[in-house]
Amino acid sequence: MMLPLYPNEVFGRATGMVVGTLTGIAFGFVLERSGFGRAPILAAQFYGTNMRVFKVMFSAIATAAAGMAVLAGLGLLDLGLLTFPETYWWPQLVGGLLLGVGFIGAGYCPGTACVAAASGDVGGMLTYLGVMLGSLVFGFTYPVFADLYVAGKAGVLRLDTLLGLPYGVVAAAVVAMAVGCFFGAEALERWFAKRAHQEAPDTLKRPRNRSFVALAALALAAVATLAIPQSVQSAVVRTPAPVKVVPLVDAALRLPESVWLVDVRDAKLCKEKTLPRAVCLADLPKGAAAAAPSHKRLVLIGTDTVKEVPAALADFPGEVASLQGGYPAFAAELLADLPAEVTQTMTPARLAEYRLRGALHARLTGAAAPVAAPAPVVVPVAPTGAPAKKGGGC
Amino acid sequence: MENKTSSEAPFWNPYLAGIVLGLVLLGSFVVMGNGLGGSGAANRVAIGAAHIVAPQAVENNAYMGPMVAPGQHILDDWLVWEVLGVFLGGALAAYSAGRMKLVLLRGPRATVASRLVMAILGGLVMGVAARLARGCTSGQALTGGAALAAGSWVFMFAVFGGGYMVAPLLRRYWK
Incomplete structure (x- = not known):
């Protein structure tokens, strides 16, 4: 097909x-x-x-x-x-x-x-x-x-x-x-x-x-x-949309009502360490997927990007997404020490992302303070956002 | 009806136009896996502009906040490109038909001022409505209707219902 x-x-x-x-x-x-x-x-x-x-x-x-x-x-x-x-x-x-x-x-x-x-x-x-x-x-x-x-x-x-x-x-x-x-x-x-x-x-x-x-x-x-x-003919298969780790963890901490994180890895791995506010698939009661709060987005966490929705979660009525790169991406991006990514050419958007990453890293690992965020030496570039268009913006 | 000059190309037969529109919609589903949209881009452009003016207010908003989270761009969405295309396609069709002209189309008895106010007010109401319903006539009625989505059919009948309910009050404005 x-x-x-x-x-x-x-x-x-x-x-x-x-x-x-x-x-x-x-x-x-x-x-x-x-x-x-x-x-x-x-x-x-x-x-x-x-x-x-x-x-x-x-x-x-x-x-x-x-x-x-x-x-x-x-x-x-x-x-x-x-x-x-x-x-x-x-x-x-x-x-x-x-x-x-x-x-x-x-x-x-x-x-x-x-x-x-x-x-x-x-x-x-x-x-x-x-x-x-x-x-x-x-x-x-x-x-x-x-x-x-x-x-x-x-x-x-x-x-x-x-x-x-x-x-x-x-x-x-x-x-x-x-x-x-x-x-x-x-x-x-x-x-x-x-x-x-x-x-x-x-x-x-x-x-x-x-x-x-x-x-x-x-x-x-x-x-x-x-x-x-x-x-x-086709069976109904849903392919979860991939999401990136930094915005996902940010959303999970800031707006916990908006996402429902389910770790679909082996129960032992999940119990050991998983994302904040994530639950292990093995711990879910029967029928939890169908009864899940209606407005949440289900995000699957695997050992890599999850391509298929597990049978136990197939009844989830809402949008299903998958953490890009799975748990290892989370560990590498937010648990490992942040590289000193300070450059003179950083755009404001990159800088904001870097700072957010630093803040999340500090919160998750208990590091004393956010890693020295680069000083805002950068900003003369226009924000990467496209200008608010007139007429043609529609 | 309206005054057509002979230099303008006539509009297509409505049924034939509908079939062509259906094929465009089918093509969109078959190629992109998605239907068409009309208001999603307005939402994204508006939020993007508001985010420049008042970043904190937008970021802390439960509805708009997740859309401006770092690591993504508010305009980085296929609907924005698709609606940019709608604008270009509309311009191309109007130009090639000899209809491209700066005008203010309105009912025969409507004043210029009333038309300007009604256009912006009507748009405002539709902006709220489209967000509430998760789509407008394109994204819900047309796309969802073709995809046989139950709620989209309710939406479509509601649009006609809402229009017919208020139309008698605006008869003097359009007729």
């Missing part, structure tokens, strides 16, 4: 960023050509006169869902390696309602605001600026939202598991539902147009019918792949 490419380590991080930009270019291009860089067109969705938003969105969802079902059914795509949005019923319901309210006010959603800004609409630029401000409002008032943010956590919950049906069948049902709704949407458009004595939009029949045929073919293919023996 080759797909998806990036999680299968077919190419590295740098290439990933290039591919990410190219994917974005394609996304932005299609959004603009769909008419989504124009607020009046988007707003028309909510007055029944032009259901373009609904038509484009549901055709896209149906295409991608059925396409994934076909690739997975053929044994080409490992669904277990895809990042699926997790379900949190309440914040998604409330967030969705709020986003709808913001959408009709601004005339754009965040992605389309970016496209509108790119095509020169000042409204789009301001909307995206508003989204940035709103993100900060959320961040700084996070305690107000903290309970709602994690309410109704259901983990990675897919409609197919919820309904107990094969992925391909649900994908085909989504296509069927979409096409059914398209006829309904067009009827509504005609009704609204008649009432306003105008002409209904998008009356071209040929591309429409061809699109419907293509969607139906995809749906049939998704169902047809169910005849292929299951052994070829």
